[in-house]
Amino acid sequence: MEQKTKVHAEDGGQELFITREFDLPLHLLFKAYVEPRLVEQWMGTKVLKLDNKKHGSWRFQTTDEKGNILFQAGGVIHDIVPNQRIIRTFQMEHAPFEAQLEFMDFEELTGNTSKLTVQIVYRSVAVRDQMLAMPFAYGINMAHNRLQKIIEKLDP
Amino acid sequence: MQTNDYAVKLRRDVFQAIADPTRRAILLLLASQSMTAGAIASNFDSSRPTVSKHLQILTECDLLMQQRNGREVVYHLNPNKMKAIADFIEPFRQMWEERFNKLEAVMRKFKDQP
Numbered sequence: 001m002e003q004k005t006k007v008h009a010e011d012g013g014q015e016l017f018i019t020r021e022f023d024l025p026l027h028l029l030f031k032a033y034v035e036p037r038l039v040e041q042w043m044g045t046k047v048l049k050l051d052n053k054k055h056g057s058w059r060f061q062t063t064d065e066k067g068n069i070l071f072q073a074g075g076v077i078h079d080i081v082p083n084q085r086i087i088r089t090f091q092m093e094h095a096p097f098e099a100q101l102e103f104m105d106f107e108e109l110t111g112n113t114s115k116l117t118v119q120i121v122y123r124s125v126a127v128r129d130q131m132l133a134m135p136f137a138y139g140i141n142m143a144h145n146r147l148q149k150i151i152e153k154l155d156p
Numbered sequence: 157m158q159t160n161d162y163a164v165k166l167r168r169d170v171f172q173a174i175a176d177p178t179r180r181a182i183l184l185l186l187a188s189q190s191m192t193a194g195a196i197a198s199n200f201d202s203s204r205p206t207v208s209k210h211l212q213i214l215t216e217c218d219l220l221m222q223q224r225n226g227r228e229v230v231y232h233l234n235p236n237k238m239k240a241i242a243d244f245i246e247p248f249r250q251m252w253e254e255r256f257n258k259l260e261a262v263m264r265k266f267k268d269q270p
Contacts, residue, residue, distance in 0.1 A: 005253040007245050020256045028263045038266060042259040116256075135247035 009132060014125045016132065018118040026108040029116060030083045033104070045071065052080055058088065075099065083108075090120075097131070098123045170237075173217045178202060179210050183219065183233065190223065190232035 009016040022029050032038050036047040039060075048059040059074035075089035083106055091099040103119040122128040173179055178200060185191065185199055197207040211231060214220040218237045223230050 003249075003253065005249060005256055007249040007252065009245060018252050020252070022256070022260050022263075024260060024263050024267075028267055029259075031266075032259050032263050038262060042255070042262040044258075132245050132248050135251045 009128065012125055014123070014128050015119060015121045016128060018120070019115065021109065021113060021115045023112065024114055025112055026083050026106060026114040029114045030106050033086060034080075034082075049074075052077065054079055056080075069094075098127065100127075100131075170217050170219065173213050173219060176210070178207075179214055182207075182210055182214060186220065186231060186233050190230040192228050192230050196231065 004022075005018065005020045007016060007018050024032075032042060034050070034052045036050050039045075039047050039050065043060065045060045045062040048061050050056075050058045054077065056077045057074065058077060060072070061069060062071040063069050072093040073090060074093065075091055078087040078089070080086050085106060086102075086104040088102050088104075089099050090102050091097070100123075101121040103117075103121075105117045105119075107115045107117070109115055120128075122131065174183070181200070182196060185196060193208060193211055194204075196211065197204045200207055202210075211220065215222060215231070218234050220231050221234045223232060
């Protein structure tokens with residue numbers, strides 16, 4: 001299958017680029033980022049606040065079925081131009097990661113297709129590399145948990 | 157160009173190798189110690205030949221190295237290769253791919269609503 005999402009991270013840089021072409025008209029792609037009800041559906045998180053204006057702020061939260069907070073993040077919207085761009089900060093709360101700056105550019109390709117370019121700037125090269133490696137580490141952890149179960153079963 | 161294609165192929169092979177949960181579990185098992193094939197296999201429910209196949213794949217893409225210890229062959233991690241894959245961004249890319257696939261699906265449904 002063709003890979004629609006591309007990630008570009010220059011060696012030794014503190015930023016990365018994520019690009020994706022969508023089979024969606026530009027206005028629907030943009031809407032997916034500003035309509036709380038829709039953000040909740042595709043991000044799988046609750047939108048506590050999403051003030052889509054210059055100097056507005058946003059806050060998302062994910063909880064488990066018992067109401068424990070699993071993920072909470074927020075930031076400030078630096079600039080927003082409908083169907084063109086959103087510039088915002090992003091920071092996970094209760095996590096040892098510092099704020100990052102995100103530039104999201106929305107482009108029309110055809111009447112029914114559009115493109116999103118997300119540029120994320122981190123505080124340092126080390127932080128960027130750490131964020132890049134996280135899903136990989138997560139995969140290893142999942143394997144570790146499975147292994148743990150296997151070992152427990154073998155050695156009760 | 158040829159070198160490039162080769163590099164791409166090689167890289168894909170490493171990803172295929174680590175995409176499998178049993179193979180990731182083997183890598184984790186070997187992170188702290190070298191082990192024989194038999195000792196590795198005893199940690200899994202899979203049959204010995206299945207585990208051998210996994211070891212072969214991991215060895216072929218240089219994630220594992222074999223070392224002869226008298227009559228025994230022990231497997232250990234190739235730290236250089238492991239460091240290289242730890243930097244790889246494929247799982248990160250996949251995470252975004254899934255997220256954006258979801259976005260596309262949600263918005264298509266939204267568009268079709270009356």
